[in-house]
Amino acid sequence: MPHRPFQPRIRSGKISDYFTLVKASPDTPARLGELATSHGIVPTPAFLPVGSQGTVKTLTPEDLKSLGVAIVLSNTYHLYLRPGIDTIERLGGLHQYMAWDGPILTDSGGYQLFSLARLCQVTDDGVLFRSHIDGSEHRLTPELVVGFQESLGADIIMALDECPAHNEDLAKMRKAVERTYRWAERCRKHHERSDQLLFGIIQGGISPELRQLSARGITSLDFPGYAIGGLSLGEPKELMWSMVDETMPFLPQDKPRYLMGVGSPEDIVEGVSRGVDLFDSALPTRLARNGALFAMQGRQNIRKAVYKNKGGPVDPDCDCYTCGTFSAAYLHHLFKCEELLAYRLATIHNLRFITRLIQRIKDAIQQGTFSDFKNDFLGQYQVTDEEVRLAQKQKWLDVQQQ
DSSP states (O other): OOOOOOOOOOOSSBSSSSEEEEEEOSSSSOEEEEEEETTEEEEESEEEEBOTTSSOTTOOHHHHHHTTOOOEEEEHHHHHHTTOHHHHHHTTOHHHHHTOOSOEEEEOSHHHHHHTGGGEEEOSSOEEEEOTTTOOEEEEOHHHHHHHHHHHTOSEEEOOOOOOOTTOOHHHHHHHHHHHHHHHHHHHHHOOOTTSEEEEEEOOTTOHHHHHHHHHHHHTTOOSEEEEOSOSSSSOHHHHHHHHHHHGGGSOTTSOEEETTOOOHHHHHHHHHTTOOEEEESHHHHHHHTTEEOOTTBOEETTSGGGTTOOSOSOTTOOSHHHHHOOHHHHHHHHHTTOHHHHHHHHHHHHHHHHHHHHHHHHHHHHTOHHHHHHHHHHHOBOOOHHHHHHHHHHHHHHHTO
């Protein structure tokens, strides 16, 4: 299949041939940008809904567009196992396969080294793993992972990295940082497609020293963009933000910064305030399927009895199809009956909440009022209790690792 030529559309004030700084907040690192890809411009900050297997659960590509989604994420590991990279390439590449004509970012599968660690054997050469589907044995190397992503045709692709648990001992964490750097070198050398942006990933767990070491090493390889990986894996949020703060000063101002696996409303606001440009997480869609709907005052559990007779929408301020069409009582009924429509309607709402939040953030940066916006939002948005959040996170991780 011929490669699509890279023809970025860049405004004045460019700072690279693919990333434009549009406006900076006067008193925080928050900023507006434009990330040019072969399938269109991504205005930043941006949130990437997770469609690991080529689909954002319960939604169509048209749904995503109507919700204001600019870019989606898919996972190389999952697509490699099903339906297979060759199948997708033979059918025209990932964009055509999933009928999405906007930008796509593909993760390398490095996260699965963590979430499916029981099935993996990691060496300096690569990873030997057993499929979580049928137990078949497979081998991944940095070169193979880059080749797979080139075949998929994603606009942004990720280097293979080793993502250790946050409570791993320091010696193993250092080894993972060193291995991630060597793998990044190999990915950079092997990558050939000029119509893709290859991002490097910074690791280091919860060690300030290792975070700085990894950031220095990965940025020395001069990638088009940089991701902060290995966070939001069960560590306290205070520690997570401390590691982001240790890392950000080492990331170039003229390239996009991507905080992987982070996507709760309060964390998006916090991340933007630190200069993060891209976020991804399965959290908004996973919460939706479990009956937790976002609202300006925090998450609302639609299964609770208080919603049984509530005639208005879950969020009166929301302009999504769900809130404009159905009552909270109806959503409560659907979830109680476990009707499939419940999961679709809740997902529509949560993703629209996130895209509207992103737009409000952009408006505030544009108007020079982001600090006030952040204070107002965090002042009214009730976050999940930290102990409860950590327990829920651990429960989800345990399920992933079974």
